[in-house]
Amino acid sequence: MQLLADLEQQLQALDGQKLLRRRRTADTPCAPHVTVDGRKLLAFCSNDYLGLASHPRLIEALREGATRYGVGSGGSHLISGHSRAHALLEERLAEFVSPHLEQARALYFCTGYMANLAVLSALAGRDADLFSESLNHASLIDGTRLARAKVQVYAHGDTEALERLLKASSAKTKVVVTDSVFSMDGDLAPLPRLLALCEQYGAWLVVDDAHGFGVLGAQGRGALEHFNLRSPYLIYMGTLGKAAGVGGAFVAAHATVIEWMVQRARPYIYTTAGAPALAHALLTSIDLISGHEGAIRRAHLQQLIAQLKAALHLQRWQLFASDTAIQPVIIGQNAEALRASASLLEQGLWVTAIRPPTVPADTARLRVALSAAHTAADVDRVAQAINVAEAESVA
Numbered sequence: 265m266q267l268l269a270d271l272e273q274q275l276q277a278l279d280g281q282k283l284l285r286r287r288r289t290a291d292t293p294c295a296p297h298v299t300v301d302g303r304k305l306l307a308f309c310s311n312d313y314l315g316l317a318s319h320p321r322l323i324e325a326l327r328e329g330a331t332r333y334g335v336g337s338g339g340s341h342l343i344s345g346h347s348r349a350h351a352l353l354e355e356r357l358a359e360f361v362s363p364h365l366e367q368a369r370a371l372y373f374c375t376g377y378m379a380n381l382a383v384l385s386a387l388a389g390r391d392a393d394l395f396s397e398s399l400n401h402a403s404l405i406d407g408t409r410l411a412r413a414k415v416q417v418y419a420h421g422d423t424e425a426l427e428r429l430l431k432a433s434s435a436k437t438k439v440v441v442t443d444s445v446f447s448m449d450g451d452l453a454p455l456p457r458l459l460a461l462c463e464q465y466g467a468w469l470v471v472d473d474a475h476g477f478g479v480l481g482a483q484g485r486g487a488l489e490h491f492n493l494r495s496p497y498l499i500y501m502g503t504l505g506k507a508a509g510v511g512g513a514f515v516a517a518h519a520t521v522i523e524w525m526v527q528r529a530r531p532y533i534y535t536t537a538g539a540p541a542l543a544h545a546l547l548t549s550i551d552l553i554s555g556h557e558g559a560i561r562r563a564h565l566q567q568l569i570a571q572l573k574a575a576l577h578l579q580r581w582q583l584f585a586s587d588t589a590i591q592p593v594i595i596g597q598n599a600e601a602l603r604a605s606a607s608l609l610e611q612g613l614w615v616t617a618i619r620p621p622t623v624p625a626d627t628a629r630l631r632v633a634l635s636a637a638h639t640a641a642d643v644d645r646v647a648q649a650i651n652v653a654e655a656e657s658v659a
């Protein structure tokens with residue numbers, strides 16, 4: 265059949281360019297020792313930044329949630345799927361981020377991907393201008409495609425370029441959207457300056473804090489706490505499948521914005537509500553993140569980040585200017601990045617190679633993701649292995 269033959273040809277072309285992606289199947293939690301396809305590995309590729317995904321209290325809370333509310337929600341939020349577990353979680357999340365937002369209300373989503381589609385499609389209608397940072401996550405890019413607004417992309421971190429665009433815009437509604445922690449580079453967006461511009465030019469600032477929520481800020485409230493920001497112009501998206509260790513996401517903003525989303529965000533309205541048991545377990549996640557245990561885990565993670573950066577001695581490969589748990593080692597060519605990842609795998613270390621189109625051409629990389637569940641010895645091990653892999657690649 266011709267249709268199949270066309271697809272097969274395209275897949276072969278991807279394989280030829282070393283761009284074919286492969287999944288690996290884990291038989292145990294990635295915690296961070298994991299059994300993958302029958303092999304025991306030490307993983308540095310999970311976003312479980314605080315090591316909560318297999319925390320006994322969360323496992324117990326999930327069981328309790330399933331007993332109390334059942335497993336499936338059975339309906340969309342506006343029909344019959346909105347349970348007390350969702351309502352309590354939304355209240356708790358709104359309270360948690362309320363130091364940074366005016367009249368905060370939160371809306372829970374099954375995934376961050378859906379949350380980003382929802383925010384952008386609901387806020388940036390036909391009469392809006394939407395300004396998107398060039399290294400934004402794929403889910404935000406897809407959100408800009410779903411929005412009917414005119415989309416303009418500004419270069420990474422270039423607040424002057426953004427200001428020129430804002431100044432030139434006569435749209436009634438302006439929306440600026442950015443990752444807070446860039447998911448493939450690990451650096452931070454200049455949020456204070458972005459917010460000042462948004463306030464000056466009357467634009468919403470949508471912040472995707474997928475990699476900051478739970479990790480940044482003394483209390484783990486994320487990037488807004490890290491930068492000590494508060495504004496009615498802020499629209500905050502935090503994910504709950506990374507540091508929070510469960511799954512799902514939330515959007516928090518002024519109550520009026522959230523009510524607008526409930527009425528108008530199609531990715532919120534036309535989908536089955538997430539499992540209430542997960543929402544129930546997430547209440548315990550927020551307790552852990554905001555409590556003493558969260559603070560200890562964040563401090564340990566910070567030590568590991570500093571340790572890794574000090575222990576890597578790279579000659580040709582390059583470490584990015586990142587102080588977060590995402591530490592990319594830029595290699596360049598796809599084949600070399602794959603060879604490096606394979607060399608680490610032989611040594612029992614699971615570090616993913618990230619290639620285009622996820623990152624720009626010629627910037628293929630190893631993306632080392634640290635977690636509070638790692639030990640100092642784990643971090644030494646991966647640093648030494650990367651140093652050796654680089655030396656071998658030169659030889």
Ligand code: PMP
Pocket residue numbers: 374375376377378380401403443447472474475503504505512513
């Ligand atoms: N935004 C960013 C910056 C992300 O890295 C991700 C997930 N990789 C998402 C959004 C999507 O979140 P989720 O995985 O919950 O769909």
